[in-house]
Amino acid sequence: MSEVLAIDVAVIGGGPAGLAAAMALREAGVARVVVFERETSAGGIPRHCGHPPFGLREFNRVLTGPQYAKRLAEAAKAAGVEIRLRHSITRLGAGGMLDVASPEGAIAVTAKRVILATGVRETPRSARLIGGDRPQGIVNTGALQAYTYLEHLQPFRRPVIIGTELVAFSALLTCRKAGMRPVAMIEANDRVTARWPIAWAPRIFGVPLLLSTQLAEIRGRTQVESVLVKGPHGPREIACDGVILSGCFQPASELVRGSHLALDPGSGGPVVDQIGRCSDAAYFAAGNLLRAVETAGWSWREGRRVGTDVARDIVSPAETPARQVTIEHAPPIKLVVPQRLTFPAKGEGITDYIQLRVSAAVSGDLVVHAGGQRVWRQRISALPERRILIPLSALPVPADAATLRISIDQAD
Incomplete structure (x- = not known):
């Protein structure tokens, strides 16, 4: 029972x-x-x-x-x-x-x-659509840190790190502390995702940073032996014994x-x-x-x-029924949190802001419309995975508004 x-x-x-x-x-x-x-x-x-x-x-x-x-x-x-x-x-x-x-x-x-x-x-390798062999030595950051800090193991010595989110630099620090020497950090976009000054870490540690470069294939029979990457100057092979799939x-x-x-x-x-x-x-x-x-x-x-x-x-x-206002967004905005507002809120809120992220680098006016009228605007320049905040206290939501719509009017 x-x-x-x-x-x-x-x-x-x-x-x-x-x-x-x-x-x-x-x-x-x-x-x-x-x-x-x-x-x-x-x-x-x-x-x-x-x-x-x-x-x-x-x-x-x-x-x-x-x-x-x-x-x-x-x-x-x-x-x-x-x-x-x-x-x-x-x-x-x-x-x-x-x-x-x-x-x-x-x-x-x-x-x-x-x-x-x-x-x-x-995100695991299977969802990233990375081709090639299936050798040992392919891990995400969480697995790397579990091996290193919890099990005191060294899964490889000369890995490549895929990605430049903040967690990728955590992986870089983990490698350095455990005596592993990454041979490259690889980023598909044309700039580092994490904010400065931590983005200087590869240069400080002597790790080549390859921007606008994609991991195309992992090679190796039993252990990773190399990776094939495609960058601005065409494909190239990088010798390594491990792959760290960070972020995503x-x-x-x-x-x-x-x-x-x-x-x-x-x-x-x-x-x-x-x-x-x-x-x-x-x-x-x-x-x-x-x-x-x-x-x-x-x-x-x-x-x-x-x-x-x-x-x-x-x-x-909470009072029932409470007034609900749905928050909508348009590309290149990829997400907003929260997705709706409740009136009366009767609480402090998970945050004092609407948080949003974009799927591509943008520059322009971030605009909020409610009930067919613009209630907020701010000039922004933002990169993917960077936090963008709209203060809730600055949004006058009309009593008859059922939706807020957030969009970006990009500069030409």
């Missing part, structure tokens, strides 16, 4: 957002808060990042990823949060009904509210995709309003499940805000 568990709030995911939300709930007086984490330890992605900087805002000191993850878990437990490890959610049901698989068997959970904080995952993050939204909750095709995460509420009012979401990818500190702040708002919502549920 399945165990039946009745709780106040279930938090799915024990990373920075989930643990911060759970602590905020306990601090607000919510009695029983349970974090369900499928891994053997809590802390999320930072557990694998054996380098600083983490924790300056949260703990007023600079920590490595594992130190930061441990501090978060310890703080949550000290606050009275129950953390259940090796517990996987198998179904999200209407109104906060959950099916859970645990080492001891199945659990049926009923929760007044559920917070989804399952984070992100890197996607929200870990498998549970949402298989549930009754509305999914946003742009972000890949659940549709939420400005306080993180999903299409089922019993469910909220925070952290990188909402969009790929933000820092641990950003996710922690979102988690605390959602936890505070959920505590408030338990005591005083």
Whole structure:
């Protein structure tokens, strides 16, 4: 027979957002808060990042990823949060009904509210359409860091790093710390994705940075021996013994995709309003499940805000029906978060902004229309994967407006 568990709030995911939300709930007086984490330890992605900087805002000191993850878990437990490890959610049901698989068997959970904080995952090779052989030595950044920091293994000595998002530079630091010497960083776009000054890292470490270059093929019988790349000067082969596929993050939204909750095709995460509420009012979401990818500190702040708002919502549920305003966007904007606004909000919000990202480099006027009239405009110049923010406080939304439409009028 399945165990039946009745709780106040279930938090799915024990990373920075989930643990911060759970602590905020306990601090607000919510009695029983349970974090369900499928891994053997809590802390999320930072557990694998054996380098600083983490924790300056949260703990007023600079920590490595594992130190930061441990501090978060310890703080949550000290606050009275129950953390259940090796517990996987198998179904999200209407109104906060959950099916859970645990080492001891199945659990049926009923929760007044559920917070989804399952984070992100890197896109695997199969989804990147990379040709060639299937040798050993092809890993994503998470696997690299797990090998290096958790298992103390060195999967290769002279890898190439694919991508220049912030996580790619984390991979570069991991390699340097573990005695591996990358032979190249490869970026398909004509400029580095991560912001300066960290984009100087390849030059500082003596790693060639190949822009406007694509990985076409991986070669090797048992272990990676070389890669074929195509760049401005044609194809070339680079000798190496490993490939690190960094970035190209996607929200870990498998549970949402298989549930009754509305999914946003742009972000890949659940549709939420400005306080993180999903299409089922019993469910909220925070952290990188909402969009790929933000820092641990950003996710922690979102988690605390959602936890505070959920505590408030338990005591005083949202008015029904509330006025909903849908946020629409046009290319080259690829995602917006949140995707709708609720009035009255009755909360602090996951953020004070509408966050958006573009799919290509743009320069022009970022414009917001509501009810057929322009309510906001700002000149921008932005690159893919860079955070763009529109302050909610600056948007006068007419009472009769059903939609906000965000677009970019690009300069000629």
